[in-house]
Every structure is written in C-alpha cells, then in structure tokens.
Amino acid sequence: MDTLFKGVTAVTMSEQDGGVIKDAFVGVSGGKISYVGREIPREPAASVIEGAGKVLIPGLINAHTHLPMAFLRGYADDSPLREWLYDHVFPAEAKLTDRAVEICSRAGIAEAVSFGTTSVSDMYSHLDSIFKAADEAGIKYSGSNGAIYFGEESDFGFETCADTVNMRGMHLKWHGVDGGRLRFDASIHAEYTSSYPLWEAVAEYAINNGLRVHVHLSETKKEHEDCLTKYGLTPAQLLDCHGLWKNGGIAAHCVWLTQEDASLLARRGVSAVHNPVSNQKLGSGTADIAMMRRLGVNAALGTDGVSSNNNLDLFEEMKAACLLAKNKERDPAAMSALDALKMATVCAAEAQGRQNECGKIAPGYDADLVLVDFDRPHLTPCHSVISGLVYSARGSDVVMTMVRGKTLYKDGEFLTIDWEKTKYELAHEVMPLVFA
Numbered sequence: 001m002d003t004l005f006k007g008v009t010a011v012t013m014s015e016q017d018g019g020v021i022k023d024a025f026v027g028v029s030g031g032k033i034s035y036v037g038r039e040i041p042r043e044p045a046a047s048v049i050e051g052a053g054k055v056l057i058p059g060l061i062n063a064h065t066h067l068p069m070a071f072l073r074g075y076a077d078d079s080p081l082r083e084w085l086y087d088h089v090f091p092a093e094a095k096l097t098d099r100a101v102e103i104c105s106r107a108g109i110a111e112a113v114s115f116g117t118t119s120v121s122d123m124y125s126h127l128d129s130i131f132k133a134a135d136e137a138g139i140k141y142s143g144s145n146g147a148i149y150f151g152e153e154s155d156f157g158f159e160t161c162a163d164t165v166n167m168r169g170m171h172l173k174w175h176g177v178d179g180g181r182l183r184f185d186a187s188i189h190a191e192y193t194s195s196y197p198l199w200e201a202v203a204e205y206a207i208n209n210g211l212r213v214h215v216h217l218s219e220t221k222k223e224h225e226d227c228l229t230k231y232g233l234t235p236a237q238l239l240d241c242h243g244l245w246k247n248g249g250i251a252a253h254c255v256w257l258t259q260e261d262a263s264l265l266a267r268r269g270v271s272a273v274h275n276p277v278s279n280q281k282l283g284s285g286t287a288d289i290a291m292m293r294r295l296g297v298n299a300a301l302g303t304d305g306v307s308s309n310n311n312l313d314l315f316e317e318m319k320a321a322c323l324l325a326k327n328k329e330r331d332p333a334a335m336s337a338l339d340a341l342k343m344a345t346v347c348a349a350e351a352q353g354r355q356n357e358c359g360k361i362a363p364g365y366d367a368d369l370v371l372v373d374f375d376r377p378h379l380t381p382c383h384s385v386i387s388g389l390v391y392s393a394r395g396s397d398v399v400m401t402m403v404r405g406k407t408l409y410k411d412g413e414f415l416t417i418d419w420e421k422t423k424y425e426l427a428h429e430v431m432p433l434v435f436a
C-alpha cells in the first residue's frame with residue numbers, strides 16, 4: 001500500500017446518505033483506492049497520513065468553468081452585462097496569446113487544486129495551451145473549444161471553419177492522454193453564437209467519435225427568448241433537432257430551462273450544470289434545479305469563469321446552490337447539504353462521463369482525494385460533517401489534494417505547479433500584454 005489515511009472521518013458518497021465513516025482507514029495503492037474500512041488494514045503502508053480532526057472527501061469536480069479567465073479576476077466588475085462583455089472582457093481576451101493562456105491556466109489550476117478540485121470541465125480558446133498546463137499539473141481535465149460560427153450558413157465547411165478544424169486537432173492530440181486523465185469534449189459555445197451547419201458538424205463529429213458535448217444553454221432570458229422568436233423553439237429543443245444531444249454531455253447554466261426542456265435533457269442523458277454564484281453576479285436569474293432533479297435531470301455544479309464569480313471555490317457553490325433553492329421554493333428542505341455535495345461529486349462525475357472512476361471513496365475508484373481540516377473555529381462543534389462541509393467550510397480549509405494517488409497540493413504548497421513563477425509571469429507578462 002502506498003498511502004494510508006488513518007483515523008480520518010471519510011465522507012465516501014458511496015451510500016445514499018453520504019456514507020460517513022468515523023475513525024476510518026483509507027488505503028491507496030497504484031493510484032487507486034484499495035481499502036476503506038474501520039479496521040486497520042493488514043497490508044503495511046509506505047506512508048501514513050494522520051487524519052484526526054480531518055475529513056476526507058472525494059475530490060470536488062468543477063463541471064463548468066473557463067480556467068484561463070483567472071487573469072480577469074475583479075476586472076470591470078459590476079458593469080451592465082453587454083458593456084462588461086463587449087467593452088471589457090472580449091477586448092481583453094482578444095489580446096491573449098497561446099503563451100499567456102498557458103500561464104493563466106496554470107494560475108487557474110493552482111487555485112482549483114488549492115480548493116480541493118481534482119477534475120474540471122472547461123471551455124475556452126487556445127485549448128492546446130490549457131491541455132498542456134493540465135497535463136503538467138496532474139489535474140483531471142475535460143477540455144472543449146466552444147466552437148462559434150457567424151458566417152453565412154451556405155458558406156460553412158468543416159475544413160474551412162477554424163473551430164471545427166481545431167476540434168478535430170484537439171481531439172486527436174489530447175483525448176485519452178494519460179489513461180483518460182485528459183479528455184476532449186465536442187462543443188459549441190452556445191446557440192446564439194453559431195448556426196445549424198456548425199451544430200450538425202459538431203453533432204456528427206461527436207457521434208462518430210464517441211465524444212460528449214459541452215454547451216452553454218439558456219443562460220440569460222434574452223438568449224432563451226430570442227431563440228424562441230427566431231426559430232419557434234427553445235435552445236434545448238433546437239439543438240436537439242440538430243442532433244447535438246445524442247451522445248450526452250453538459251448543458252451549462254440552464255437558468256431559463258422549461259419543464260419540457262428538462263424532460264428532454266433527462267431523456268438524452270445530458271447533465272445540467274448549475275453555476276449559482278455566476279448567475280447571481282451577472283443577474284441572469286436562478287436555475288430551477290429542484291424542478292430539473294424532480295424530472296430526472298442529472299444536475300452538477302460549476303463555478304463558471306473567475307471573471308463572473310470571482311473564485312473557483314466549489315464549497316461556496318454548494319452553499320449558494322442550497323440557499324438559492326431554499327429561497328426559490330420558500331422551503332428550507334428544497335435542497336439539502338447532501339444534495340449539494342452530490343452535485344459536486346457523484347453527479348459531477350456522471351456529467352463528465354467519469355462516474356466509474358471518481359466522485360466516490362470506494363475500492364477500485366481513482367484516489368482523487370481531498371483532506372479538509374475541521375479543527376477550526378468555524379467548524380466547531382460539528383453536529384453533521386456534511387452540513388459542516390457545505391454550510392461552514394470554505395476552499396481554504398483544504399489541506400491536501402490528491403489526484404490518482406499523486407499529491408498536487410499539501411499544507412499551502414503546490415507540488416506540481418511552480419506558483420511563484422506563475423505569479424511572476426502573470427504580473428510581468430500577462431498583465432502588461434493585456435492591460436498596458
């Protein structure tokens with residue numbers, strides 16, 4: 001056995017009630033969880049981690065973000081949406097180079113890992129640079145390039161559209177690298193940034209290559225209603241007509257989803273990814289997650305980009321998801337802490353198509369593990385570990401993050417990312433390039 005967590009409180013998520021085991025032993029061998037139980041395992045361990053006062057959880061999964069947007073943290077906040085996007089965010093992003101995106105990605109990954117995130121579903125341009133950063137950092141990464149197409153429908157061609165050519169290139173280069181730690185998802189950015197020839201090209205490519213899709217869906221009321229006016233269908237219905245949901249995947253936001261839309265996503269095996277903090281910050285509305293879950297939609301959690309959040313802390317998202325659902329339904333039982341924790345672990349793993357490898361602490365699963373220090377004033381006393389994780393804990397309570405048995409972050413130190421170098425490059429390369 002490589003590593004043994006001793007005397008820890010394990011929240012395994014392998015039972016419907018969360019499967020909390022106090023004074024547990026959790027063993028890791030060859031990157032996998034090899035032992036979970038109350039008895040000390042017979043096999044000796046090369047390294048023992050004392051778990052008293054700490055809670056071991058499955059690595060959290062951020063099912064929708066834009067990692068490189070770390071460089072926009074706090075930039076032009078509180079502006080009206082159109083002005084924020086067109087006068088600030090888009091012009092800043094237009095100045096990014098491959099090199100700048102690689103630096104920003106490393107910064108984003110460092111933040112995610114320090115907050116206990118072990119797997120990310122991401123959408124951005126300069127995707128090769130992000131894959132490179134994720135490959136080196138050791139995090140699980142499902143990347144997509146968010147294809148757009150504003151040309152004439154009759155002019156569209158797979159070989160002449162930069163984003164479909166890029167889709168194929170990224171798929172062939174990165175999908176399945178390191179035993180599937182890195183994956184490529186087919187993607188369109190959203191209904192309103194493209195038209196049917198692109199949807200059909202991406203859908204066909206996804207089906208032929210067994211890829212999932214990643215799409216922004218019905219994030220704002222305007223986008224949802226403009227689609228209804230233009231096509232007589234909701235974005236979910238319209239994209240379904242063009243085959244985009246056939247292989248399952250991720251629909252991010254779903255703020256304005258109707259009940260019919262939700263039933264459609266449930267039938268197609270498409271997961272809705274709730275981004276509660278971003279939706280509130282941008283004034284987009286509140287996704288009806290309770291309704292979607294009642295209709296059988298797998299719902300997961302995401303942070304969206306740092307520019308609209310302004311961090312990658314999934315502990316904050318879990319709490320925000322609960323508070324919003326309770327407020328929306330005027331019912332404190334509308335969403336429980338356990339529901340939120342499932343959305344950030346088992347349900348998010350399913351959204352990524354990784355449900356057989358992560359999201360739980362169980363023998364045979366990858367050792368994607370996070371240790372949370374509960375020996376802190378804001379976590380004392382602890383009547384319920386799950387309530388503590390969702391309502392009281394924060395990302396900064398994480399003291400160790402491990403992916404496939406490899407420690408990426410421990411006690412404030414990054415083991416696979418040179419944080420001092422990244423910080424320097426962000427300040428001395430990216431900031432002058434974009435904002436000078």
Ligand SMILES: [Zn+2]
Pocket residue numbers: 064065066216252304305
């Ligand atoms: Zn997004």
